Amino acid sequence: MSTLVEVPPKVQPPSVAASPPQPKPFITEDWLAVCIGLFVFVVSLGLLVGADLLGWAVTTSVWTVPGKALAPVSKGYPHLPGLAALLLTYLAMLAILAIGAKALGANVARFAAGFTVIFAVSYACWFLGSWAYIAATPDKRAALKVPWSLNLTNESGFIIALLAGLFVGNFLPGVSTWLKEAVRPELYIKTAIVILGGFLGIAALEQRALATSVMFRGMCAIIEAYLIYWPIVYFVSRKYFGFSREWAAPLASGISICGVSAAIATGSAIKARPIVPIMVSSLVVIFAVVELMILPFAAQHWLYHQPLVAGAWMGLAVKTDGAAVASGAITDSLIRAKAMAMNGIAYQAGWIMSVSTTVKVFIDIFIGVWAFLLAWVWSAKIEHREGEKVQAKQIWQRFPKFILGYVLTFLIVLAVGLAFPSLVPKVKTSMGQANVFRAIFFVLTFFTIGLLSNFRKLWQEGIAKLAAVYVLCLFGFIIWVGLLISWLFFHGLVPPLAKG
Amino acid sequence: MPEPKFTDELHKMESEYEPLLPIEKKLIWNTFALGVVLLIVFVLISRFF
Numbered sequence: 001m002s003t004l005v006e007v008p009p010k011v012q013p014p015s016v017a018a019s020p021p022q023p024k025p026f027i028t029e030d031w032l033a034v035c036i037g038l039f040v041f042v043v044s045l046g047l048l049v050g051a052d053l054l055g056w057a058v059t060t061s062v063w064t065v066p067g068k069a070l071a072p073v074s075k076g077y078p079h080l081p082g083l084a085a086l087l088l089t090y091l092a093m094l095a096i097l098a099i100g101a102k103a104l105g106a107n108v109a110r111f112a113a114g115f116t117v118i119f120a121v122s123y124a125c126w127f128l129g130s131w132a133y134i135a136a137t138p139d140k141r142a143a144l145k146v147p148w149s150l151n152l153t154n155e156s157g158f159i160i161a162l163l164a165g166l167f168v169g170n171f172l173p174g175v176s177t178w179l180k181e182a183v184r185p186e187l188y189i190k191t192a193i194v195i196l197g198g199f200l201g202i203a204a205l206e207q208r209a210l211a212t213s214v215m216f217r218g219m220c221a222i223i224e225a226y227l228i229y230w231p232i233v234y235f236v237s238r239k240y241f242g243f244s245r246e247w248a249a250p251l252a253s254g255i256s257i258c259g260v261s262a263a264i265a266t267g268s269a270i271k272a273r274p275i276v277p278i279m280v281s282s283l284v285v286i287f288a289v290v291e292l293m294i295l296p297f298a299a300q301h302w303l304y305h306q307p308l309v310a311g312a313w314m315g316l317a318v319k320t321d322g323a324a325v326a327s328g329a330i331t332d333s334l335i336r337a338k339a340m341a342m343n344g345i346a347y348q349a350g351w352i353m354s355v356s357t358t359v360k361v362f363i364d365i366f367i368g369v370w371a372f373l374l375a376w377v378w379s380a381k382i383e384h385r386e387g388e389k390v391q392a393k394q395i396w397q398r399f400p401k402f403i404l405g406y407v408l409t410f411l412i413v414l415a416v417g418l419a420f421p422s423l424v425p426k427v428k429t430s431m432g433q434a435n436v437f438r439a440i441f442f443v444l445t446f447f448t449i450g451l452l453s454n455f456r457k458l459w460q461e462g463i464a465k466l467a468a469v470y471v472l473c474l475f476g477f478i479i480w481v482g483l484l485i486s487w488l489f490f491h492g493l494v495p496p497l498a499k500g
Numbered sequence: 501m502p503e504p505k506f507t508d509e510l511h512k513m514e515s516e517y518e519p520l521l522p523i524e525k526k527l528i529w530n531t532f533a534l535g536v537v538l539l540i541v542f543v544l545i546s547r548f549f
Contacts, residue, residue, distance in 0.1 A: 220542035227535025231528040244518050247509070279506055381523045463506055488543050 025105040029187050032100045034405035037194025039096065041409045044198075044434035047426050048416075052076040054433040057092075058085035062154055064132045064144055073436050090119050093440065097182075106181050114182030121168075122161050122447040123440070129157025137337045139346075151341060153333035158326060158446045162292065165450015176451050185448040186260070189322035192441035193357060194405035196325075198431045199438070200354050201413025205424060207496050214308070214351075217489040218358035221312055224485045225363050226370055229256030233473045241469050245382065246272045249374060250280045251466065255473050257370065258363050259284035259319035265367050265398045269375035270383075279466065282458055287470055288323035289453045295479070296327050300334035304342065307335045308493045311352035312486035315359025317479045322445045328356025329442060351495030361403055368398030 027035070046053035055074025063069035070082025077085070094115055101111035129135060134156050136149035150156070169176045176183070204211035234252035237243040243251065249270050254263035260281040267277030295318060299310035314327040332352035339345045372395045379389075413431065417424045458467075 217546055220546060223535055223538045223542065227531050227538065231532040231535070234524075235528045238518075238520055238524070242513055242517055244513050244516075245524070247513070275506070275509070377523075377527060382521065465510055466506070485539070488539075489546055 026103040030401035033187055033190030033402040034194055036096055036100060037191045037405045040195055040434050040437045041198050044430040047430045056080055056085055056088050057436040058089045059436055060127055060130045062130050062132050062135045073433050110181040114179040117179055118182050121164055122443045125161035125164050126157035126443045129160050130154040138341045151337045153337050155329055155333035157443055158330055161443050161446040162450045165447040166453055169451040169454050183448045183451050185322045185445045188441045188445040189325060190402035192438045194402055194409055195434050195438040196357055197406035197409030198413045198434060199350060201410045202428050202431050203354060204414055205417040214355055214358055219362045221359055221485050221489050222362045225257050229478055236473060237469045247276055250277050254280040254284045255470055262367050265371035266374055269371040270378040283466055283470055284319050286453050286458055288318060288320040291318045292323045292327050296330040296334055299331045300338050304335045304338040306491055307352050307495055308355050308490040309486045310335055311355030312359050312490045313483050315356040316482035316486060321360055322449055324360045325357050326446055328353040346498040347495040348498045364400045364403055368395040371398045
């Protein structure tokens with residue numbers, strides 16, 4: 001069986017051991033995401049000392065004439081053509097990520113080749129998603145001179161990238177395998193989340209009371225994932241589907257908490273065999289894609305008058321960091337577009353996605369603690385092993401380190417803004433430039449999530465029973481309880497209105 | 501060592517069913533009860549403070 005998701009070396013299946021030995025990674029993917037995200041963040045702050053170091057990065061505006069869509073993000077590069085900005089952006093990302101790939105012990109040449117294709121296809125999807133007939137919101141149609149549009153905003157590029165990835169992953173598996181070295185959705189999304197911390201810092205500076213409220217409520221809402229979802233899924237899979245403890249615990253964590261990371265951490269905590277977290281993780285990725293395709297549109301339809309409830313719902317219901325934050329991003333654009341079309345209300349961009357991210361990040365923070373608790377329960381009470389002690393350092397080992405990067409960028413922006421209020425406009429512009437890379441990392445995530453989702457292969461593995469538990473739990477109560485709890489904590493809170 | 505197949509795992513689970521232990525029931529019930537209590541407490545806190 002080849003794995004459908006990336007798993008750490010310690011849970012690789014036995015067959016992998018037969019392949020040629022890979023160089024030992026110099027760094028984990030989590031720490032690499034922190035390094036890359038912080039690098040982009042710090043370079044963007046060059047504006048504070050008058051150095052426009054990222055202004056050449058490419059942005060794509062909603063377009064009717066393709067030739068006018070691309071441009072550098074900063075007005076400080078007026079003579080740089082859009083295509084040159086795109087090329088520079090690609091080369092910069094390739095250089096940084098190739099160094100990262102080397103540090104991860106990957107084959108750099110294969111990574112570079114794969115990344116080139118992934119970047120090209122992903123950006124093409126992003127570009128297509130910015131076509132006015134797809135992206136334009138009703139208030140922009142007159143200016144763009146289009147009589148109609150799908151009103152999906154330019155973030156429809158994410159959906160197009162996902163569909164493209166699914167197509168390649170399911171119908172061109174050879175291509176997907178060839179790209180494998182660069183198919184790293186977790187790395188891309190974690191890097192994006194580190195950069196996103198700076199954006200949240202800006203939001204917190206501008207709306208301190210709302211940001212504090214969002215963080216507190218986000219933290220409260222996560223108890224559901226651990227304390228309500230987990231026992232129910234565990235009970236259902238043990239009692240009604242007859243799964244063994246070894247399978248039921250990682251499955252419960254995968255469905256309830258945070259997909260891949262939680263399934264792997266739990267599998268390791270209870271000393272499950274490698275096949276268990278691998279199969280569960282594969283399932284989680286597939287269902288996360290299904291949720292990603294459905295829930296944002298459901299939220300747009302029913303929750304456009306409660307935008308932050310929708311954001312929290314994405315964070316609680318959609319598993320895996322990538323799919324959850326990505327769902328938040330799509331929901332953000334879809335709901336803002338609908339609120340504008342239905343009620344003429346223009347919400348500030350990013351708040352809905354920030355709520356999804358905040359909820360997801362708080363969930364991630366406790367994975368280590370949860371794995372530690374399960375390890376203790378299993379070793380002391382369920383499968384008692386003489387002389388075995390569960391050590392507290394496991395909490396740190398399981399802690400998703402990219403969150404440190406997210407917290408750091410958030411705190412730096414907040415501290416600079418509070419200490420030097422006159423610098424806030426420049427910090428905001430800096431974060432706008434960093435945000436260009438955040439958006440590209442997002443679209444890379446969407447495409448590569450699609451690439452990893454090989455539905456046919458999973459079915460051939462005979463995973464139907466495992467999927468039945470997932471379907472029952474996910475659509476039977478996780479989505480609905482998640483909605484209820486999101487409603488309890490976030491109803492009545494709305495994003496600030498956009499200026500102008 | 502041959503890699504285990506999921507279908508084999510299913511057959512094994514069907515033939516060697518592991519009943520829920522009292523400690524598992526306790527884990528399930530206590531976790532769930534704590535979750536419900538904390539949910540009520542946090543909802544109240546978020547509404548009134």
